[in-house]
Amino acid sequence: xxxxxxxxxxxxxxxxxxxxxxxxxxxxxxxxxxxxxxxxxxxxxxxxxxxxxxxxxxxxxxxxxxxxxxxxxxxxxxxxxxxxxxxxxxxxxxxxxxxxxxxxxxxxxxxxxxxxxxxxxxxxxxxxxxxxxxxxxxxxxxxxxxxxxxxxxxxxxxxxxxxxxxxxxxxxxxxxxxxxxxxxxxxxxxxxxxxxxxxxxxxxxxxxxxxxxxxxxxxxxxxxxxxxxxxxxxxxxxxxxxxxxxxxxxxxxxxxxxxxxxxxxxxxxxxxx
Numbered sequence: 001x002x003x004x005x006x007x008x009x010x011x012x013x014x015x016x017x018x019x020x021x022x023x024x025x026x027x028x029x030x031x032x033x034x035x036x037x038x039x040x041x042x043x044x045x046x047x048x049x050x051x052x053x054x055x056x057x058x059x060x061x062x063x064x065x066x067x068x069x070x071x072x073x074x075x076x077x078x079x080x081x082x083x084x085x086x087x088x089x090x091x092x093x094x095x096x097x098x099x100x101x102x103x104x105x106x107x108x109x110x111x112x113x114x115x116x117x118x119x120x121x122x123x124x125x126x127x128x129x130x131x132x133x134x135x136x137x138x139x140x141x142x143x144x145x146x147x148x149x150x151x152x153x154x155x156x157x158x159x160x161x162x163x164x165x166x167x168x169x170x171x172x173x174x175x176x177x178x179x180x181x182x183x184x185x186x187x188x189x190x191x192x193x194x195x196x197x198x199x200x201x202x203x204x205x206x207x208x209x210x211x212x213x214x215x216x217x218x219x220x221x222x223x224x225x226x227x228x229x230x231x232x233x234x235x236x237x238x239x240x241x242x243x244x245x246x247x248x249x250x251x252x253x254x255x256x257x258x259x260x261x262x263x264x265x266x267x268x269x270x271x272x273x
Contacts, residue, residue, distance in 0.1 A: 016054045017044035058093065061086035063118040064101050064109040065094035114138060129169035130159035179217040180207035215241070228254035 001012030014021035017036040018029030032044035035055035039045050046055035065085035086093045097109035100120040104110045114125020127135035130151045131143035140159040147159035150170040154160050164175025177184035180199045181192035195207035198218040202208050209218035214231055225232035228247050229240035243254035248264045257264035
């Protein structure tokens with residue numbers, strides 16, 4: 001490292017803050033390298049906020065910068081996680097952009113569409129349609145207040161459609177309609193697209209049977225029934241659909257309950273309900 005007749009000529013490696021040197025120390029620099037300066041002791045030291053090897057690492061990075069996870073260790077040439085996020089001031093000196101940011105045409109990091117703030121963590125875009133009103137991001141995992149009417153929160157924290165509901169906003173119904181409906185947008189009798197034959201729209205929007213029909217789907221016409229029947233297919237005693245109070249249905253017949261029963265269910269009319 002030293003040579004010459006009097007061993008006063010230095011041939012070794014300079015201190016990393018030096019730009020040329022006559023010895024190995026930071027006080028032996030001919031000049032200080034970029035981003036460094038001499039202190040009161042004559043040493044070349046990094047100018048704040050520069051630090052690291054050859055003062056090439058910058059400590060006061062823009063908040064939009066992220067770490068360089070493929071940095072090269074200068075001594076071993078192996079890949080390591082860098083502790084620094086940038087090579088200098090400004091958005092164009094970032095090693096990487098933070099999540100929700102990208103490099104623009106000039107090489108500077110800028111927030112993705114829908115994201116704002118110094119570090120692009122504030123979402124001001126459109127919420128996922130499964131969210132009720134508020135969100136902190138664009139996905140169905142980011143709903144803040146609640147899921148919308150026909151969605152629910154699953155065990156992973158995502159708003160998903162309830163059974164029989166589908167679509168981006170879970171507002172398309174694919175389940176069974178009310179029996180008075182002919183097509184529907186939901187399971188209720190007031191959510192019919194049209195009413196079945198023998199039914200009509202009531203003032204509240206529900207489909208109800210016309211006066212001369214009855215049954216869940218309005219498919220039965222009203223008849224004069226046997227005295228034991230409340231609803232029947234025809235007047236015969238074995239054509240009952242529903243019995244009067246105090247009677248129970250057995251094979252189409254309405255038979256009386258035991259005198260001790262107000263209502264009953266057993267075939268012999270004795271099991272009180």
